[in-house]
Amino acid sequence: MSKTGFLWQTLFAGIVLVAYVDFSGAKEASGEACVTPEVVADYVHAIIEADRTLYASLVVERMQHHGKDLVSEDWALKDKLPLPAQMLQFAGLEVERSGIGLKYRLASLWPVDKNNGPATDIERIGLQAVSDDPSTVHTSTIRGNFKAIFADKAVSEACVTCHNKHPLSPRKNYKLNDVMGGIIIQFPLK
Ligand code: HEC
Known part of the structure; x- marks a missing residue:
């Protein structure tokens, strides 16, 4: 050259x-964006699940010897400990109140608390999709709002027993490992 x-x-x-x-x-x-919304939802989901599992194992289970009724859905009236599902919902409301745009909640097609039913058709479709195949994460983006729905499975007999015998539960035939609902996480993309 x-x-x-x-x-x-x-x-x-x-x-x-x-x-x-x-x-x-x-x-x-x-x-x-260097990280996709799907990955962000995975991160948030991992934190929610870790908090819930640890609250159940390190607080609720260890307090059982103080009496079976110490953990009660009527915790506010009776000065008791909230259920893990309630802790999750309260934390979700707290995050929502912070105004950063992130929201999350526990929902189901068969909710004990009617407020925990699907709020939109997309949520209904998503909860059905993760119920049919719990290994999938149902995602959607509507008007710039990303939403991910993760399956919530009956990981212990306690989940099954409590929901099956709860007077307000519309479904009484849960078995271990059934999908009982989903964790819905949403945040704006801009
Ligand atoms: C001692 C009873 C009890 C146990 C144990 C329990 N739950 Fe629940 N669960 C409830 C109640 C009561 C609610 C409604 C709470 C509220 O007001 O938001 C609820 C709410 C839920 C919801 C939201 C939809 C709904 O039904 O309102 C899901 C999903 C759920 N639980 C799944 C589970 C799973 C999975 C487990 C086990 C890891 C579990 N629950 C253990 C009582 C229980």
């Missing part, structure tokens, strides 16, 4: 490199 040819080639490679560095820098500066 001639000396001029080599110079031109080096100059060209330099321009390409600078353009690439600038472009990737601009991408970061403009805040272009």
Whole structure:
């Protein structure tokens, strides 16, 4: 290769490199998404599940020796401990109140508490989809709002027994590992 040819080639490679560095820098500066909404929902879901599991194992179960009724859905009236499902709902309301746009809640097609039913057709479809196949996460984006629905399974006999015998439960035939509902997580994409 001639000396001029080599110079031109080096100059060209330099321009390409600078353009690439600038472009990737601009991408970061403009805040272009590096993590997909699906992954964000996975992160949030992992935190919710960890908190719920630990509240159930480190607080509720360890308090059982103080009496079976210590954990009660009427905790507010009786000065008792809330159920894990109630803790999750309260935490969701607290996050919603913070005004950052993130919302989450526990819902079901067969809710003990009528307020926990699907709020929209999309939620109904999503809860049905995760009930049919708990390994899927149902996602949707409507008017810039991303929503992910994760299956909520009967991981212990306690889930099954309490829901099956609850007077307000519209479904009484749950078995271990059945999908009882879903965790709905939503946040704005902008
Ligand atoms: C001691 C009774 C009890 C146990 C144990 C229990 N739940 Fe619940 N669950 C309830 C009550 C009561 C509610 C309604 C709480 C509210 O007012 O939001 C509820 C709410 C729910 C909901 C929201 C829909 C609805 O039914 O209102 C889901 C889903 C759910 N529970 C799943 C589970 C799973 C999964 C487990 C086990 C890991 C479990 N529950 C254990 C009593 C129980």
